[in-house]
Amino acid sequence: MGLWATVIFFAIFIPFQSSPQPQFEFRSLEPIFRITGQTYELPKGETVELECVVDNLGDNTIVWKQGERVITAGSVKVRKDDRMSLVRNYFRSHNLQIRNLNHIDTGNYTCEVEWQGQPRDITHSLKVLEPPQITHPHEGSNIFVNEGEDVRVSCTALGDPNPEVSWKRVHDGEIEQGLITNDEPGYLNLGKVKVEDKGKYVCEAKNSVTYDSVSIYLHINYKPLVHANQNVVHSGEGAKVDMTCIVDGYPQPVVNWFRKSGDPRTPGLGATITPDSNYVMSTDGPRHHLRIRSVTRLDLYSLFTCEASNEQGRSRESIELTGRPEAPTINSTPDGLFANSFELAFTVKSFSIVIKVEIRYKKKHTGYAEKSGWIMKNYHPTGERIGEQYYTTGITQSIFRVIHYNIEQLEPASKYEVQVKVENEYGWSEYSPSFILNTREKDYSHEYQRGLFGFASGSENVVSQSLTLTIFIICHTILLLLF
Structure with missing residues (x-):
């Protein structure tokens, strides 16, 4: 009994001594970056995502920094900037996103992992591009x-x-x-x-x-620049007329109108025109108008001047208002019907009745110098008012008169240069531009003479032709003025 008690005592109270166990030390693997540092260049206002992909992160912490300034540590955001955030596109990525880029974001960004007291990192360079801004x-x-x-x-x-x-x-x-x-x-x-x-x-x-x-x-x-639409305006007593000058200059010029009666060669501008019921002034952009509602006889012997002035100086241009006729316009067809004569028809703008006509002509020579002198013909037209036509352009009124003259004693198959001028109670017009007429080698025979519209003609049909031509010339002149 005593022996068994001793065995049980040792079994219970003396610890079981086991053989010593081997010791294992667990080491984590070194983190590995799967990308290298990049350079990013983006315009201001854009969004950038800076990549950081790490294998074997384990329980290590990723830190994002701009320079030495910490942005995030693990999932903790240190920098208080709502534009910056971490983006996990997949389990190994720890990207830094920056929205609405500004110039202060330019710099180096480092993704850093602490491993056994030795940091592992990659650094990206970010350059925020600034759009041009003109300051001056x-x-x-x-x-x-x-x-x-x-x-x-x-x-x-x-x-x-x-x-x-x-x-x-x-x-x-x-x-x-x-x-x-x-x-x-x-x-x-x-x-x-x-x-x-x-x-x-x-x-x-x-x-x-x-x-x-x-x-x-x-x-x-x-300095102002002044240009008159017309340097000479032909009119008559009681007519309406519009005189216009175009003015340019800076600063905006001040425009005045003057009237000088009598000899235009007399020095000075004359009297300043004051607007009233008969003399009306208006402006349409650079156009300055002087409208006379009823031209007087004194006006018809006057020189009107449009003067513009500003701080840089003054300029002016004059317009002569006259009752004289305008230079006539010859309307005949150059090729005549006869060998020794030519029916000349011309129009003239004249408010007063034409009292005298002067026609000069000379033969044109070919192949050698001109030798012929002018042949002068003066006459007083009769029945001239039959070819009278009134016409109005805007406010300006005009009267056109059609006059005929049969030039005789010409040579057959020849060319002649012709000029015409007319006189009324205010004086002579200028000569018309030169007109070249051609005579035939021989007259059309009686049975082949045709009127303007193809009717058979004898001597009585020449009168019909002249009347028809007069009507045609009047209509043609009006159409030219209209278009």
Whole structure:
């Protein structure tokens, strides 16, 4: 009994001594980056995703930094910037996304893993590209210079990459190139500016991102330019007339009208015209009108002057208002019907009745110098009012008169140069432009003479032809004026 008790005691109270067990030390694998550092270039306002793909991350922590500034540590966002966030596209990716890029985002971004006291990392370079921004001049700027001066305007722009700057001109809606000097890019240089240089100019700045542009307006201060639509206006007592001058200048010129009666060679402008019920002034853009509702006899011996003035000077142009006839227009067909005569028909603008006609003609020679002198014919037309036609253009009234004259004693198969002028109570007109007529080798025989519309004609039909031709000439003259 005592022996068994001893055995049980040792079995219970003495620990079982086992053989020693082998010891194992677990080491984690080294993290491996699956990508290398990249360079990113994106425009301002875009979104970028910086990649960081790591194998064997284990329980290590990824840290994103911009320079030395920590952005995230693991899933914890350290930097308080709502534009930045972590993106896990798959289980090994730990990308950094930055939205609405700004210039402050430019720099180096490091994805770092701490492993056994030795950091492992990759670094990306991010460059935020800046679109061009023109800082000078401002949109819609106005530049004022005097005619003949030099113009120099600089155009400066910011941007990354550095933008290229150029100047262009907009002329009649078309863009013109080549307005910068080679040695001074960004400068608009214009030497001794002329009136034609005024207008819109555009500065344009370009880089790889986009472009920016600014428009300026160049104003040239220049002496007024005055141009009269007509230097001589033919009219008559009681008629309506419109005299117009076109004025250009900067600053906007002030326009005045003057009337000088009598001899136009007399010095001075005469009296300033004050608007009233008979003399009406109006402006339509650059056109300045003086309308006379009822021309007086004194007006018909007057010189009207349109004068424009501004800070740069003054200019003027004169218009003679006269009752004299205009130079006639010969309307006949050059090829005549007869060998020794020619039926001449012409129109003349004259309010007063034509009291005298002067026709001069000479034979044209070919192959050698002209030897013939002018042959003069003067006569007083009769029944001239039969060919009278009233016509109105706008406010201006006109009277056209058609006159016939049969030139005789011509040589057969010959050419003649003819000019005509007429006289009324106010004086003589200028000569008409030269007209070349051709006589036939022999007259048309009686049985082959035809009227204007193909009817058989004898001597009585010549009168019919003349009347028909008169009507035709009047209609033709009116159509020319209309169109």
